[in-house]
Amino acid sequence: MSSLRSWFSIPRGSHFSLANIPFGIISTASSKTPRVAVAIGDHALDLEAFAASNGFSALSTIQPHQAVFSQSSLNAFAALGRPIHSVVRKYIQSVFSEDTTYPNVLKTDFDLQKKVLVPLKDVKMHLPFKIGDYTDFYAGLNHAYNVGVLFRGPANALQPNYKHLPVGYHGRASSVVVSGTPIRRPNGQVLSNPAAEKKVPALSPCQKLDIELELGAFVCKANNMGEPVPIGEAEGSLFGVVLMNDWSARDIQAWEYVPLGPFNAKNFGTTISAWVVLADALAPFKTKGLENDSEVLPYLKEKDEKTFYDIKLQVDLKTPTGNSTTISKTSSRNLLWSFPQMLAHHSITGCPMQVGDLLGSGTISGLEPGERGSLLEQNENGKTSIMLSGGDERKFLGDGDEITISGVCGSDEDALVGFGQCVGRIEPALKM
């Protein structure tokens, strides 16, 4: 794919090239009301201000809907549907392209540029969607296998249902936060001696605080209750993708999760990256996922197998002393089930999906030791230590540790489609 050249200065290597145009919610010191923007290079284009100054004069389809850009979430814009997202993205690309056919919209209007283009360092990012329901899947086959081996041995590592349906559970929507929000170490019930016959739990700060490297996808089309989303229409119900860190309290989880699944171990915080990369922008990076050697039921069978994304993912851990170590590098193609499959399965019962619902992929791990998306897998459930630069070691996360997930598609430094970062730092537990 040849890169689009722009009259606007977009730094080489930027995640937000003209090939991307991700959407997010910003506010600024001078205008504190959250509103819709796109990222271009190291600037945000304030779409509320752009629309108010007649920036969409050459795009008649969006004009009746311009109020969506003044909303404090992307829900209203997303609800307009994939074809509208597509024309808006293409229009913005054309406005910024070197040989734009609309030079007077922005290229030659220096006053407007000053008004609507805000350096990213000066914007505050907000949660991009008002999330009605959040569902976390478990589609990372290598992760599920690694964890299964730790707890049940290699013969029974995967449950019998694993390759037949995208295993998932309902998560907690209220604790999904935007990148940069501090995460407080949770208190909860843990067993100090899990092997003891008589189980005696104590209330304690979580001692096995972990990360989960995931993708999140946002729904942009509702279905009526009782009417499943057919697999062939599922892709068209997905708005775009973010990076996600599903913080996990392994010791709380081990004690609580039988028989109804993880609860408190997962409800204290889930961090997502701030800029939502549109499905359209990711289309050139579609690829096959992991091979499923089971027969998949028709309601989950996709015509096109290339419904996964090849996003280069990286996880960095920075200790309170400032030393940073890359602890994982992998690709998001390491999934057994695609987002369209998750959506088709989720709704096969007639479950009503709503605009702004968030689907988590499950932890993404590759096959190699350096490709694991959770500390649990890296330290074999606490048996070994993870060596960090600067001589530090970790089993699980310490107070003050900062986790940064980054993700990017492509190799042309002038046409990257990236997600920026998904960052969270651990604060000490509340004294109980």
Next chain:
Amino acid sequence: MSSLRSWFSIPRGSHFSLANIPFGIISTASSKTPRVAVAIGDHALDLEAFAASNGFSALSTIQPHQAVFSQSSLNAFAALGRPIHSVVRKYIQSVFSEDTTYPNVLKTDFDLQKKVLVPLKDVKMHLPFKIGDYTDFYAGLNHAYNVGVLFRGPANALQPNYKHLPVGYHGRASSVVVSGTPIRRPNGQVLSNPAAEKKVPALSPCQKLDIELELGAFVCKANNMGEPVPIGEAEGSLFGVVLMNDWSARDIQAWEYVPLGPFNAKNFGTTISAWVVLADALAPFKTKGLENDSEVLPYLKEKDEKTFYDIKLQVDLKTPTGNSTTISKTSSRNLLWSFPQMLAHHSITGCPMQVGDLLGSGTISGLEPGERGSLLEQNENGKTSIMLSGGDERKFLGDGDEITISGVCGSDEDALVGFGQCVGRIEPALKM
């Protein structure tokens, strides 16, 4: 408790005596915009219209907030806090009492009575809250024990964590519906031969469609992320209670639920009763729950043990031929954990609770065969049949079956505090 006498005609035996004053969301043929009302006898008092006609003239505290009564959900009213709910309820009771000190507010204003008092048969009820997150607990000890015996035998019926923490899981908020909404039998993956070594699932209409008799409680106070709700403050964070039927697809659940808990088995519909009975109205019916013979950690320990409600619950099944059978009668005191305990546990990690969040109690069963809150327990997971009047039999629900849950506190027919009904009828599965 002596009954409050009213100048207004409230039928003897009404669930909505002057001792109750439950809140709900109504619309009418002549005014289709949903708004807040209370139920009194067999009428709804339209609080939007009442406020607009200066009905709250003698209650200065509510006057700056009267816009809450024009909302399409109770969230804004609930967010005003327990002291305000209390004064509004007491004011309405005093307006309706025989010897009201405000006779000209309504008692002697016949025109206003016509305007604001609508027969319940002429109102359409809506979902009372905009539910951000819905969490379903499992606090019905007898139910958990009965189900445990069916699947694991009496020795291991309860998991080791059961008496130490209120087991719960995050549910699906988007499919919580108001009483009367039809429930379509879900399709999903089931094993036709669960005992076979090689597990081969098929897509099928659920064959083991079940009910779960539960209470639901709504949250009226948010906590900041990272800051647990102390057990001593949890009761003050609860708005009120509804009846709940947590429809469950047992065959889908059996195949999907390991290791992350029920998902599709629970996301196709959860029915709640339309009128929310305030915590204040239930206060006279507080009682102890089931005894917990484990040592409970301090963050779950309540000063007062009487934090459960003695609500007489009943489940009726009506077949398509019109025969109706009472299939269960029990009391809501059959719980091991109270709603304040559930809230304290839910938030101990710092999970942010929001106004409008719904907490489900878990299935409520007594000790006797006629007191079981699910068909699964009644039919011993399909081994026996439930005999219905008119000669019908059931293992699980058939198409066209209608389930009605009712619940009421008290025995003075002029001072009942009841919930009305929680009704749902099963529609045939969609042909796939």
